Amino acid sequence: MRRYVAIGLLVVPLSAVAADVTLDEVTVEGARYASKVAFGKMPESQRHIPSSVSVITEQRMQDQNLTTVAAALANVTGVTAIPNDTSQSQFRSRGYSLSVMYDGVPSYSALGGYQQFDLAMYERVEVLRGPSGLLQGASEPGGSVNLVRKRSRDRRGLATSLSAGRWDDYRAVLDLTAPIDLAHNVRGRAVVSFSDADDFTDWTHSKQTMAYGTLDWDITDSSMLSLSAVEQERHTSSTYAGLPAWETGAQMQLPLSTNPTPGWNRDSTDTREYSVELVHRFSEAWGLTVRGSRRDQDFFFHDAFTYSGVRPSDGTVDFARREYDYDYRRLVADVFLSGSIGLFGRTHGLFVGYNYDGLDSRFGGVSFTAAQEIVRVQFDRRRLLSDFSAPYDEGGTTETRQSGLYAQARISLADPLTMIGGARFGDFNVRSRTLPPATATVWRQADNVDDELTPFGALIYDVRPWLSVYGSYSNTFVSQSTLRRVDGSTLEPRTGRQYEVGAKGGFFGGALSASLALFDIRDQHRSLRDVANPGFYLTAGEVETKGWEIEVTGNPGAGFELQAGYARLDTVFLTALPAQQGQRFSVFEPKHSWRLWAMRRFDVGGFTLGVGCNGQSDIVFEAPRRQGGYAVVNAMAGYQLDPHWSLQLNATNVFDKIYYARLGGTNSYNTYGEPRSYSLTLRYGL
Numbered sequence: 001m002r003r004y005v006a007i008g009l010l011v012v013p014l015s016a017v018a019a020d021v022t023l024d025e026v027t028v029e030g031a032r033y034a035s036k037v038a039f040g041k042m043p044e045s046q047r048h049i050p051s052s053v054s055v056i057t058e059q060r061m062q063d064q065n066l067t068t069v070a071a072a073l074a075n076v077t078g079v080t081a082i083p084n085d086t087s088q089s090q091f092r093s094r095g096y097s098l099s100v101m102y103d104g105v106p107s108y109s110a111l112g113g114y115q116q117f118d119l120a121m122y123e124r125v126e127v128l129r130g131p132s133g134l135l136q137g138a139s140e141p142g143g144s145v146n147l148v149r150k151r152s153r154d155r156r157g158l159a160t161s162l163s164a165g166r167w168d169d170y171r172a173v174l175d176l177t178a179p180i181d182l183a184h185n186v187r188g189r190a191v192v193s194f195s196d197a198d199d200f201t202d203w204t205h206s207k208q209t210m211a212y213g214t215l216d217w218d219i220t221d222s223s224m225l226s227l228s229a230v231e232q233e234r235h236t237s238s239t240y241a242g243l244p245a246w247e248t249g250a251q252m253q254l255p256l257s258t259n260p261t262p263g264w265n266r267d268s269t270d271t272r273e274y275s276v277e278l279v280h281r282f283s284e285a286w287g288l289t290v291r292g293s294r295r296d297q298d299f300f301f302h303d304a305f306t307y308s309g310v311r312p313s314d315g316t317v318d319f320a321r322r323e324y325d326y327d328y329r330r331l332v333a334d335v336f337l338s339g340s341i342g343l344f345g346r347t348h349g350l351f352v353g354y355n356y357d358g359l360d361s362r363f364g365g366v367s368f369t370a371a372q373e374i375v376r377v378q379f380d381r382r383r384l385l386s387d388f389s390a391p392y393d394e395g396g397t398t399e400t401r402q403s404g405l406y407a408q409a410r411i412s413l414a415d416p417l418t419m420i421g422g423a424r425f426g427d428f429n430v431r432s433r434t435l436p437p438a439t440a441t442v443w444r445q446a447d448n449v450d451d452e453l454t455p456f457g458a459l460i461y462d463v464r465p466w467l468s469v470y471g472s473y474s475n476t477f478v479s480q481s482t483l484r485r486v487d488g489s490t491l492e493p494r495t496g497r498q499y500e501v502g503a504k505g506g507f508f509g510g511a512l513s514a515s516l517a518l519f520d521i522r523d524q525h526r527s528l529r530d531v532a533n534p535g536f537y538l539t540a541g542e543v544e545t546k547g548w549e550i551e552v553t554g555n556p557g558a559g560f561e562l563q564a565g566y567a568r569l570d571t572v573f574l575t576a577l578p579a580q581q582g583q584r585f586s587v588f589e590p591k592h593s594w595r596l597w598a599m600r601r602f603d604v605g606g607f608t609l610g611v612g613c614n615g616q617s618d619i620v621f622e623a624p625r626r627q628g629g630y631a632v633v634n635a636m637a638g639y640q641l642d643p644h645w646s647l648q649l650n651a652t653n654v655f656d657k658i659y660y661a662r663l664g665g666t667n668s669y670n671t672y673g674e675p676r677s678y679s680l681t682l683r684y685g686l
Contacts, residue, residue, distance in 0.1 A: 032057060032059035032060070032561055033055075033057055033059060033060050033553050033554060033561050033562070033563050034055070034057075034511075034513060034553055034554045035055045035057050035124055035126075037049065037053055037055060037126050037146075041104070041135075041289075041336055041338050041351040041353065041408070042338050042349050042351060042410070045506075046504060046513060046515070047468050047504040047505070047506055047513065048418070048460055048468065050420060050458035050459075050460055050470035050471070050472040050500070050502075051128050051129070051130055051472060051474075051500065051517075052077075052078070052128070052129040052130060052143075052500070052502065052515065052517045052519075052549055052551075053126065053127065053128050053129075053515075054076045054077050054078075054079075054126075054127045054129075054551060054553075054565070055124055055125070055126050055127070055553075056072045056073075056075065056076065056124060056125040056127075057123075057124045058122075058123050058124055059561075060075075060563065060597070061119055062683075063561075063597075063599055063608075063610055063636060063638075064597060064610070064612065064634065064636065064650065065163070065636070065648070065650040065679055065681060066119060067118065067119050067120070067171065067193075067195070068116070068118070068119055069116040069117075069119060069122075069125065069145075069147065070083070070088075070089040070091075070116075071119070072119060072125045073091050073098075073125065073127070073145065074614070075595055075597065075612075075614065076125075076127050076565075076595065077129075077549055077551045077565025077566070077567055077593075077595050078093050078094065078129050078549050078565065078567035078569070078593065079091060079092070079093050079098070079127060079129075080092045080093070080588060080589045080590070080593070080616075081661075082588055082661070082662045083242075083661050083662055083671050084113060084241065084669075085239045085240060085241040085242075086199060086204055086206060086236055086239045086240050086241075087115050087206065087234060087236055087239065087267070087269070088112075088113060088114060088115045088116075089112065090112035090113060090588075091111060091112055091145070092142055092586070092588055092589055093127075093129045093142040093143045094129055094130060094141065094142050094143065094519065094521060094545050094547070094569065095141075095142065095521070095543075095545035095569065095571045095585055095586040095589060096140035096141050096142030096143075096523075096545075096586075097111075097112055097140045097142050098111055098112070098127070098140075098142050098143050098144065098145050099111060099132065099136045099139040099140065099142075099143070099144045099145070100144065100145045100146075100147065101135070101136070101144055101145070101146045101147070102146075102147050102149075102293065102332075103146075103147070103148060103149055103275070103277070103291060104135075104146060104291070104334065105291050105292075105293065105332045105333070105334040105355065105357075106135060106136045106137060106139075106144075106332070106334075106355060106357060106402075107295075107330060107332055107357060107359075108137065108138060108139070108357050108359065108400060108402050109400075110330070110359075111145060114297070114328075115232075115234060115269045115271065115297070115299070116147075117147075117210060117212075117230060117232055117271065117273075118193045118195075118208065118210040118232060120173050120175070120191050120193040120210065120212075121149055121150060121191050121193075121210065121212040121230060122147050122148060122149055122150065123148050123149065123150045123151070124148050125145065125146075125147060125148070126145070126146040126147075126148065127143065127144075127145050127146075128143050128144050128146070129142070129143040129517075129549070130142075130143050130474060130498050130500055130519060130521070131143070131474040131475060131476040131496060131497075131498050131521070132144035132474070132476075133424060133454035133456075133474065133475055133476035133477065134406055134408065134422050134423065134424045134454055134455075134456045134474070135406065135424075136476075137355075137357070137402050137403075137404050137424065137426045137428065137454070138402060138426065138428045138449070138452075138476075138477060138478060138479055138493075139476055139478070140476065140478060140496075141476045141496040141498060141521050141523060141545075149212075149214070149228065149275075150175075150189060150191060150212075150214070151189065151214060151216060151226070152177050152178075152187035152188050152189035152214055152215065152216045153177045153178075153187060153189070154179055154184045154187055155178075155179070156177070156178040156179070156686075157175075157176070157177045157178070157685075157686060158175070158176050158177075158684070158685070158686040159173075159174075159175040159176075159683070159684070159685045159686070160172075160173060160174045160175065160683070160684050161173045161681055161682065161683045161684070162681070162682050163679050163680065163681040163682075164679065164680055165197075165677060165678060165679030165680070166676075166677040166678055166679070167197060167198040167199055167200055167677070168196075168197060168198045169195070169196075169197035169198070169677075169679065170195065170196050170197065171193070171194065171195040171196075171197075171679075172193070172194045172195075173191070173192070173193045173194075174190075174191070174192045174193075175189075175190075175191045176189065176190050176191075177189035177190075180215075185217065185218040186215065186216070186217045186218070187215070187216045187217075188213070188214065188215050188216075189213070189214050190211075190212065190213045190214075191210075191211075191212040191213075192209075192210065192211050192212070193208075193209070193210045194208070194209050194210075195207070195208045196208075199240060200256060200257060200672075200674055200675055200677070201238075201240040201256075201257055201258070201259040202238070202257050202258065202259040203237065203238035203259055203261075203263050204236070204237065204238045204239065204240050204259060205236070205237045205238070206234060206235065206236040206237075207234070207235050207236075208232065208233065208234040208235075209232065209233050210230065210231070210232040211230065211231055211232075212228070212229070212230040213228065213229055213230070214226060214227065214228035214229075215227045215228070222280055222281045222282070223278070223279065223280045223281070224278070224279045225276075225277070225278050226275075226276070226277040226278075226279075227275070227276055227277075228273075228274070228275045228276075229272075229273070229274050229275075230271075230272070230273050231270070231271070231272045231273075232269075232270075232271045232272075233268070233269070233270050233271075234268065234269045235266070235267075235268045236266065236267050236268070237263070237265065237266045238259055238261050238262075238263055238265045238266075239261065239265055239266075239267055239301075239303065240259050240261065240671075241261070241305065241668055241669060241671070242662060242664055242668050242669040242670045242671035243258060243260055243668070243670045243671070243672075244260060244306040244308070244309055244310050244317055244379075244666060244667050244668055244670065245309055245310070245625060245664075245665075245666045245667075245670055246309055246310055246312055246666070247308065247309035247310060247311050247312065247666060248309070248312065249309070249622065249623070249624055249625060249666060250624055250625070251624075251625050251660075251670060252310060252670075256658065256672050256675055260305075260306050260317075260379070260382055260668075261303060261304065261305065261382075262304050262382060262383055262385045262387075263383055264302075264387045265302070265303040265304065266301070266302055266303070267299070267300060267301035267302070267303070268299075268300050268301075269297065269298065269299045269300075270297070270298045271295065271296070271297045271298075272295070272296045272297075273293055273294065273295040273296075274293060274294050275291070275292070275293035276291070276292050276293070277289070277290065277291045277292075278290045282339075283339075285339045285340045285341075286337070286338070286339030286340075287337075287338060287339060288335075288336075288337050289334075289335070289336055289338070290333075290334075290335050291333065291334045291335075292331075292332065292333040292334075293331075293332055294329070294330065294331050294332075295328075295329075295330045295332075296327075296328070296329055296330075297326075297327075297328040297330075298325075298326070298327055298328075299325075299326040299327075299328070300323075300324070300325045300326075301322075301323070301324060302322075302323040303321070303322065303323075304319045304320065304321040304322075304375070304385055305319065305320060305322075305667075305668060306318070306319060306667050306668050307319055307320040307369065307374060307667055308666070308667055309666030309667060310379050314378075315378050315379050315380065316376050316377065316378055316379065317376070317377065317379045317382070318374045318375070318376050319374070319375045319376070319377060319382070319385055320367065320368055320369045320373075320374060320375075321367070321368045321373075321375070321388050322365065322366065322367035322368065322369070323365055323366055323367075323390070323392075324363055324364070324365030324366075324367075324394075325363065325364050325365060326361065326362070326363045327361070327362045327363070328359065328360070328361050329359070329360045329361075330357070330358065330359045330360075331356075331357075331358045332355070332356065332357045332358070333355060333356045334353065334354075334355040334356075335353055335354050335355070336351050336352065336353025336354075336406075337351065337352055337353065338350070338351035338353075339351075346412040347412060348409065348410060348411045348412055349409070349410035350407075350408070350409050350410070351407065351408055352405075352406070352407040352408075353405075353406055353407070354403070354404070354405050354406070355403065355404060355406070356401075356402070356403040357400075357401070357402045357403070358399075358400070358401050358402075359398075359399070359400040359401075360397065360398075360399055360400075361397065361398045361400075362395075362396070362397040362435070363394070363395065363396055363397075364392045364394065364395045364435075364437070365392055365394050365395075366390045366391065366392045366393050366394060367394070368388070368390075391437070392437050393437050393438065394434075394437070394438050395434060395435035395436055395437055395438045396432060396433065396434045396435055396438065397432065397433060397435055398430065398431070398432040399429075399430065399431050399432070400429075400430045401427070401428070401429045401430075402426065402427065402428045402429075403426065403427050404424045404425055404426030404427065405424065405425050405426075406422065406423070406424040406425075406426075407422055407423065407424075408420065408421070408422030408456065409421055409422065415462075416461055416462040416463070417459070417460070417461050417462075418459070418460045418461075419457075419458070419459055420456070420457065420458040420459075420460070420472075421455075421456070421457045421458075422455070422456045422457075423453060423454060423455045423456065424453070424454040425451055425452070425453060426449075426451075426452050426454060427449065427450050427451065427452070428447055428448075428449040428452070428479050429447060429448050429449070430445075430446040430447040430448075430479075430482075431443045431444060431445050431446060432444055432446060446481060446482045447479035447480075447481045447482060448479075448481055448490075449477070449479050449481065449493055452477050452493065454475050454476065454477060455473070455474075455475050456472070456473070456474045456475065457472065457473045458470055458471065458472035458473070459471050459472075466505055466506045466507065466510075467503065467504075467505040467506075468503065468504050468505070469501075469502070469503045469504075470500075470501065470502055470503075470504070471499070471500070471501045472498075472499075472500045472501075473497065473498070473499055474497070474498045474500070475495065475496065475497050475498075476495070476496040476497075477493040477494065477495050477496070478493060478494040478496070479493050479494075480492070480493060480494055480525075480527050480537075480539070481493075483527050483537045484536060484537065485530070485536055485537065485538065486530060486533040486536040491525075491527055491537060491539050492525060492539060493525070494523060494524065494525050494526055494527075494539075495523075495524050495525055496521060496522065496523045496524070497521070497522055497524075498519055498520065498521045498522075499519065499520050500517055500518065500519040500520075501517070501518050502515060502516055502517035502518065503515070503516050504516075508554075508555065508556070511554050511555035512552065512553070512554035512555055512556055512562075513552070513553050513554050514550075514551070514552045514553075515549075515550065515551050516548070516549070516550045517548060517549050517550075518546075518547075518548045519545075519546060519547060519548070519549075520544070520545075520546040521544065521545045521546065522542065522543075522544055522574075523542065523543045523544075523545075524541075524542050525539040525540075525541070525542075526539070526540075526541030526542060526543065527539065527541060528540045528541045528575075528576065528577065529577065531577075540575060541573075541575055541576055542573075542574040542575040542576075543571065543572065543573050543574060543576075543585045544571070544572055544574050544585075545569065545570065545571045545572075545585065545586070546569075546570055547567065547568040547569040547570055548567075548568050549565065549566065549567045549568070550565060550566050551563075551564065551565035551566075552564050552565070559600060559601045559602060559603060560598070560599065560600055560601075561598065561599035561601070562597075562598050562599075563595070563596075563597050563598075564594075564595065564596045564597070564598070565594065565595045565596075566592070566593070566594045566595075567592075567593050567594075568591065568592055569586075569589055569590070569591055569592075569593075570591065571584055571585035571586045571589070572584065572585055573585055584620075587619065587620070587621050587622075588619070588621075588662075589619075590616035590617045590618065590619050590629075591617050592616060592617040592629075593615065593616040593617070594613070594614070594615050594616075595612075595614050596612050596613045596614070597610065597611075597612035597634075598610065598611055598612065606639055606640030606641070606646075607637070607638070607639055607640075608636070608637070608638035608639070608640075608648075609635075609636070609637055609638075610635060610636040610637075610638075611633070611634070611635045611636075612633070612634045612635070613631055613632070613633050613634070614631070614632050614634070615629070615630060615631030615632065616629060616630065617629040619663065621663035621664070622663075622665070625663050625670070626663070627659060627660045627663055630657055630659040631657070632652070632653050632657050632659070632673070633653070633654045633655055633657075634650070634651065634652045634653070634654065635650070635651050635654055636648060636649060636650045636651070637649050644684055644685055644686060645682070645683070645684055646682075646683045646685075647680070647681070647682055647683075648680070648681045648682075648683065649678065649679075649680050649681075650678065650679050650681070651676070651677070651678045652674065652676070652677050652678070653673070653674060653675055653676045653677065654676065655676075656675055656676040657673070658672070658673075658675070659672070659673045660672060660673065661673040661674075
């Protein structure tokens with residue numbers, strides 16, 4: 001019976017994979033932080049991917065006790081995680097938002113601002129920095145995150161952990177996998193996680209439960225069917241979304257525990273996803289993969305939030321109140337054929353496919369933001385703000401549809417030289433309307449883009465068996481058809497292009513990898529306000545982001561693990577309104593940032609030690625609000641009690657650095673970073 005292994009975005013027969021990749025961990029043997037990825041739908045070592053790619057493996061998640069997608073991405077080179085509130089964040093790279101794929105299937109605008117599944121269900125997190133329009137379709141040039149779920153194994157395995165941390169943070173995880181029949185043709189896996197925690201901010205409390213199950217069935221020697229289902233419920237009280245500033249713009253000097261929300265604030269999210277995958281191998285060289293999933297997310301919140309800056313004269317602040325209920329229904333599919341072709345005495349790779357992404361969102365709610373409904377209270381008496389109950393008076397629905405045909409060829413021109421070329425023809429369509437209890441309307445067309453071409457090209461040259469250099473060109477588009485010119489016509493899409501050159505090497509027999517990349521992105525045809533015609537726009541704006549990144553991952557020596565990176569980013573308005581011309585474009589990301597995590601595993605005594613440092617240079621959001629440069633140190637110590645039991649202590653922000661994880665407006669989102677915290681984890685593995 002043929003066995004399969006999941007590598008990046010592709011499932012292939014184990015016999016087709018290099019011997020240094022194991023079935024269970026999908027990692028290079030001996031390098032727990034290294035992993036093959038397949039952002040091009042075909043498995044490749046990172047050295048032969050002509051883009052900047054980082055991977056957070058399952059081992060790295062365990063070592064650093066990373067439990068959320070936000071925590072994982074905050075440790076990726078060149079990525080900035082920006083908290084929105086207690087349960088969800090925004091993510092940026094190279095001046096732009098990151099897109100997301102789930103097991104290689106793109107989901108438009110589904111990462112930032114949406115609650116993600118617990119990290120316990122994922123095997124690893126892959127991040128490609130720079131435009132990924134060939135696979136993603138309409139997307140910002142920042143890059144793409146691929147969340148790769150855990151698969152069942154063909155032998156029995158059990159892993160469980162119990163954790164306790166500061167602020168009454170309790171967590172439990174159970175991970176069980178086993179063959180279901182004697183021939184191991186059917187295999188299953190189940191992962192359950194539970195967390196119950198307060199926060200460093202007053203009154204905030206959250207409780208979350210996630211249950212994930214997957215089943216893999218070898219239908220024949222050449223076909224495998226995978227089914228999975230997951231549900232996650234999260235409830236939060238007094239959700240923290242940052243502090244207001246003084247009305248003058250200056251930051252308030254308040255205790256880190258200050259929560260500006262009343263105690264009756266609450267939100268809840270229920271997310272369910274059902275997935276199916278069919279892989280058929282026509283031969284050792286060619287295979288067909290079909291993936292589809294449905295994700296339903298129900299999001300409710302009932303809160304009051306600061307609606308103004310705090311007045312220095314009397315210490316008062318305005319509060320607005322609201323309640324909304326959102327339902328999101330997303331259906332996605334991806335079908336692709338991939339394989340190799342022998343031509344002119346050489347072997348070449350090819351994939352061609354089609355994907356579809358459909359999102360229906362519906363909401364109802366009520367808000368009190370009119371001047372006569374604003375509540376003004378003394379900031380230090382905000383808990384006295386009264387709760388409310390009111391019938392809904394708003395409603396609406398939006399349909400978002402994206403689809404496209406894509407193809408890419410990897411052509412071997414000579415032993416050391418490979419050329420990659422590909423393109424996507426995509427459609428993007430959005431329409432919306434209001435619904436009762438508001439006055440119902442007919443559908444209003446918003447974005448409508450047909451047959452948009454998104455090309456990609458690259459050259460890779462193997463200078464040595466351990467060193468490659470590359471150059472690549474990539475493109476993206478972002479629809480702007482909700483905006484209009486004075487003549488009534490809609491704006492054409494924003495288009496972005498990136499040039500990237502770099503080098504990638506493998507050292508110590510491939511145990512340690514290193515990469516260096518230089519990039520330049522131009523984002524053109526951006527909307528600009530038509531000064532002569534207020535309320536209308538022109539496609540005259542242009543910005544540039546450029547910089548360089550370096551990353552080292554793997555084993556620098558026996559018993560050591562390392563993942564370290566540095567990113568330099570410069571952003572500027574090239575063509576803009578006079579007040580913006582020549583100014584920094586992205587005010588959320590620093591010019592310099594670095595990420596470090598290093599482990600030492602001792603052969604004798606069962607001890608493990610780890611230390612890391614994440615830091616950045618200063619950010620000026622809106623003068624005078626600024627965050628100076630800072631560095632946060634993290635550490636861990638582990639002990640293997642016996643072959644099955646281990647104990648691990650993690651500490652974050654060891655030196656209790658006070659800093660802002662996000663700067664916002666005068667009314668909110670000035671968010672302190674988490675102060676010193678710690679957790680103790682007991683693990684069992686079989």
